[in-house]
Amino acid sequence: MSSTASRNVILVAALLGVLLATLITTYGLPMLLAPELYVLAKFTFIKKTFANDWGTVGTDYGLTALMFTPAIYMLTRVPQSRFRDRSASLLLFYALSVLVGAISHQNFDTVSSMNTPTFRIMWSVCVGSVTAAGGYIGSIGSALAHMSNRSPRQRFKVVQVPRWWWVSYAIILTLMVFCGFFSMERPAADIFLAGITQTPPTVYLFLCLMSNDWGVGMEVFTAQIVLGVGAFLNAPLLPLYGILVRMGLSLGTVNTILHFWLAAAWGSQAYGCLVFSRHIELFEANLLGDQKKMLLEVPVKKNGKGGKNGTAKKEMKNEAEETRKSTRSRTRSTSTAKSKSRSNSRSRSKSKSKA
Known part of the structure; x- marks a missing residue:
């Protein structure tokens, strides 16, 4: 088996393993925190547990604008760049999720309307956008790993997970959403299940983000910290949801509080991605500059007598000098050959004229 085939087998096995661990966590962790909130419904609802107030709808539309604006910018x-495209796609999927969520909260206000195919499609898009966004989070990490692994500023090496791996991860989970495996009696709970699936790509993104100092300046350093913190800022929402519901707050109040928290988390991610996207060219320039510097400063191995032959820079100069000498020699040889050819031609011409 070739090395490429072996690598792909390992990646597929890792994908299946990560998916299994993710699903166990997705279904197991919420049951430990608030089992009464996570009862499987598969889009068959008995009672109305879906908010339709303007606090929920308004903050959803606000989140849409908050994500859509930096994505378009x-x-x-x-x-x-690869990083810019994936970052913008992530924000657009966030925007799609809350936009469809806002429309759903605004229009499906009865149990009978929630049991329609239209609601199922709309809410599957809302929740599926979150699972799909996880794939983009991971692929953003892969873009960072691609740059970091070629940089002498690297703090530690990270595996560059291929894009198809994250696409497969996102597609499988999103299909499960559309099949109803994430559908709970409380539709809001679906979002938290989908959010848990973002854990592996978020951890990977964080590792890739911290694997390099990036060497551009304070703005990027700040963005690195903000993006790293913002990536995990969603995590407290899972226990917070159960706490707020048990406090007896209305669904609308709970949603509004959670949406403001979500704005801080997503806003941090948007800021970090935007700053990094703007500096990608500088990263690449620094990367090339550092590589050239390393090439010129790498010491050459000692020769047989124990003395050093010099640095790679001297070797490069010597090679260039030898090339110039060789070129001059070939030029002289060519000139000599041409001169001899002319002399022979003249001699033959004279012989013919005498004859």
Whole structure:
């Protein structure tokens, strides 16, 4: 088996293992925190547990604008790069989730309306956008790993997970959402299950983010910290949801509080991604500059007598000098050959004229 085939087998096995661990955590952890809130419904609802107040709807629309604005800014004002495209896509999926959520909260206000195919499709898009966003979180980490692993500023090495791995991860989980395996009696609980699936890609992104100092300046250092913190800022929402519901607060109040927290988390991620996207060209320039510097400063191995032959820079100069000498020699040889050819031609011409 070739090395590429072996690597792919390992990656597929890792994908299945991570998916299994993710699903165990997704279904197990909420049951430990608030089992009464996570009762499987598969889009068959008996009672109405879906908020329709303007606190919920308004904050959903606000989150849509908060995510849509930096995404469009990146796509129109920031130079194209792998990191920029994936970051903008992540924010657009966030925006899609809350936009569809707002429309759903605004229009499905009875149990009968919640049991329709339309609600199922709408809410599956809302929740599925969250699981799909996890794939983009991981692929952003892969983009960082691609740069970090080539940089001498690297703090530690991270595996560059291929994009297809994250695409597969996101597609499988999103299909499960559409099949109803994430559908609870309280639709809001679906979002928390989907959020748990973002844990593996978030951890990977954090490791890739911290694997390098990036060497650009204080703004990037700040963005690195903000993005790292913002990536995990969603985590407290899971226990907080159960606490707020048990306090007896209305669904609308609970949603509004959680949405403000979500704005801080997603806003931090948007800021970090935007700053990094703007500095990608500097990262690449620094990377190339550092590589050239390393090439010129790497010491050459000692020769047989124990003395040093010099640095790689001297070797490069010597090679260039030898190349120039060789070129001059070839030029002289060519000139000599041409001169001899002319002399022979003249001699033959004279012989013919005498004859």
